[in-house]
Amino acid sequence: xxxxxxxxxxxxxxxxxxxxxQEKDMLSEDGTQPAPYFSLASLTGDKRIDLVSLQxxxxxxxxxxxxxxxxxxxxxxxxxxxxxxxxxxxxxxxDYDDAAQVQHFIDELELSMPVLLGHxxxxxxxxxxxxxxxxxxxxxxxxxxxxxxxxxELGLRMRM
Numbered sequence: 001x002x003x004x005x006x007x008x009x010x011x012x013x014x015x016x017x018x019x020x021x022q023e024k025d026m027l028s029e030d031g032t033q034p035a036p037y038f039s040l041a042s043l044t045g046d047k048r049i050d051l052v053s054l055q056x057x058x059x060x061x062x063x064x065x066x067x068x069x070x071x072x073x074x075x076x077x078x079x080x081x082x083x084x085x086x087x088x089x090x091x092x093x094x095d096y097d098d099a100a101q102v103q104h105f106i107d108e109l110e111l112s113m114p115v116l117l118g119h120x121x122x123x124x125x126x127x128x129x130x131x132x133x134x135x136x137x138x139x140x141x142x143x144x145x146x147x148x149x150x151x152x153e154l155g156l157r158m159r160m
Contacts (some may be wrong), residue, residue, distance in 0.1 A: 007145055012125055018160055026127050027135065029146045035061065035137050036125035040092065040116035049090060058144075059088035059137040061126070063118070065095040066105035068131040070150050075109055075132070077153040082113040087160060088130055092118040094128060138159060 027033055039050035062078055064071040075091065082089035091113055093102040099117060106115055122128075126135065136145035136159050145159040 005136055007059060025129060026133065026146045026148065029143050031138065031142050031144050033143050035084040035135060035141045035143055036122075038092075038116075038118075038121070038122055038125070039142075043093070043099060043106065043115040043117060045099075049114060054088045054090065054137070055141050056139055057086065057088055058139065059090065059141070060134055060156065060160075061137060062089065062091045062132060063094055063123070063126065063128045064091060065131045066093060066101050067095070071132045072105070072109065074150045075111060077108070077151060077156060078134075079111045079113050080153050081156050081160075085160075089113045091115045092122060094118045094123050094131075 027035075033052060038050050039048055041048050055124075060078065060081070064075060078089060078091065081087060091111070093105075093115060096102050096117075102115065102117065115122050126133070130148050132151070133148045134146065134151070138144045147155070147159065
C-alpha cells in the first residue's frame with residue numbers, strides 16, 4: 001500500500017510540474033492582471049462581444065483551433081459548464097482557414113456556447129502558443145486561473 005501511495009504522489013508531482021512548465025509563458029493568474037481587451041465578431045456574424053460586456057460574473061475565455069484534436073475532446077466539457085452554470089463562457093477560434101471551417105467544427109460537436117472569430121493580435125495579447133488554452137476571469141476581468149491542454153469538466157469547475 002505504501003508503494004502505491006508513493007507512486008501516486010510521484011504521478012501527481014510530475015503532472016503538476018508538466019502543467020507548470022506548459023503554463024510558464026501564459027499571462028499571470030494572480031488576480032491583479034486584467035485580461036487584455038477584445039471586441040470580436042461572433043461566428044454567426046450577427047453580433048460582437050467585447051470584454052466589458054462579460055464583466056459582472058466569472059468568465060472562461062477559451063482559445064481553440066478547429067484542427068486541434070485535444071480541443072475536440074475538451075470543448076464538450078466546456079459546453080456542459082456553459083449550459084449548467086451561471087458563468088460566462090466564450091470560445092475564441094484561432095488559426096483557422098475560414099469561418100466555414102470553424103462552423104463545421106462547432107456543428108460537429110453540437111456546441112451552444114458563444115464562439116468568436118479571433119485573429120493574430122488576440123493570440124499575441126493572450127500569449128496563446130498551444131491549443132487549447134484558457135483563462136478564468138473574475139467579475140472585474142482580472143485573470144484568476146489559466147491552463148493549457150485538455151480540461152475535464154471537473155478540472156474546469158475546480159478552477160472556477
